[in-house]
Amino acid sequence: MAKHDYPYKKSVNVTAWILQILVCIVLLAASAWLLWISEQQDLDDLLGDYNGIFTASAGLQIGITGLNIVMNVVEIILISQKRMPPGLFLTSACIKTGIWGIIFILNAIAHSALSIILTIVLFASSLTQLIHAAIIVHRKRRGTLTGGNYAPAVNPQGFEEGVYAQPAPGYYYPPPTNTEYKSPAASPPPPQYGNPAGDVYAPQVPAGSYELDSRARNL
Template sequence: MAKHDYPYKKSINLTAWILQFLVCFVLLGASAWLLWLADQHDYDDVLGEYHGLFTAGAGLQIAIAGSNIVMNIIEIVLIAKKQMPPALFLTSACTKTAVWGVIFILNLISVSILAVILAIILLATSLLQLIHAAIIVHRKRRGTLRGGNYTPALNPSGLEEGIHYPPAGSTEYKSPAASSQPLQYGYPMESGYAPQQQPVGSYELGNRTQHV
């Protein structure tokens, strides 16, 4: 399985996971207690026609809190094993932010102070993870993020990077103008070569010198 060793910040994720676990366990306990109350016949007159809605709300809250706990466990396992893709982490953060955002709005409408405080904690931590995940995905798309399957290229020849070295035995033509040595008769002066002077009144034909 592919490794996804991306820079997930422990300070952000650990804070979010711990607070979400604590709040979700509180919600699970409160919902279980409410279901127990709804099942008691002594409260049938109090709940009246809202008995079914009360029970459904408590059951839905158990399902949502339980799902958040499961998602956090999956995030912890995948990040610990370096198998968490940034896209999956972003999707998980988006889902939690959207769900707790809706619940926060519903709690504001119902004017439940304790529920609003708990929803704020869950929404803030989910939003924090969402921002962190969005930054990682954005850097990955721009190619400025180190991680995943990236492996630095090795340089076994020990040559300096950034300089182009022609391959051995290259027959590439190099202009004399590119040489830093002064030239004489089209050849480097250090070579000591100078073309032979032809006698006056002669010309070269083939490999023999003809005299006029």
């Protein structure tokens, strides 16, 4: 399995894990105790037709809190071993935020003060993880995230494919080379010097010819 050493913040995750596990243990214990009470005593006279709903809701809450604890344990193991991909972390945070958001709304409708306090802690901590995971995934898609298997390419020339980048401040760029056009035709020979004194002689014109426009023509 590939390594995913992404910058997961301990201040966000550790705080969220501790709060979620503690609150889930409280809810898990309360739900188990209610189920035990319902088995030991006949609550039909007290709850009437709601006895089945009461038992089902307690069992459902046990399942949800157990799932949250398992997801937190998986996150702890994968992040500690640097094997947590950002997409999986974002998915886990979305699931927890959605579940506890729905339960918080239901508790608010039921006007259960203690349940509202506990579920708002779970919802707020899950939402914090969701925001943190969304930032990591967004930076990874933009290519500005350091860590994991991705590393932005370093281009000292300041160029990208098909795009000219401005020189970075403080970076020295050598001056451009000479781009003067040179004809492939042979260059004319240099003027000839006649003697060591440096006298320059004009080219010899054959006898019987005249010179016009620097070209010799026969008479």
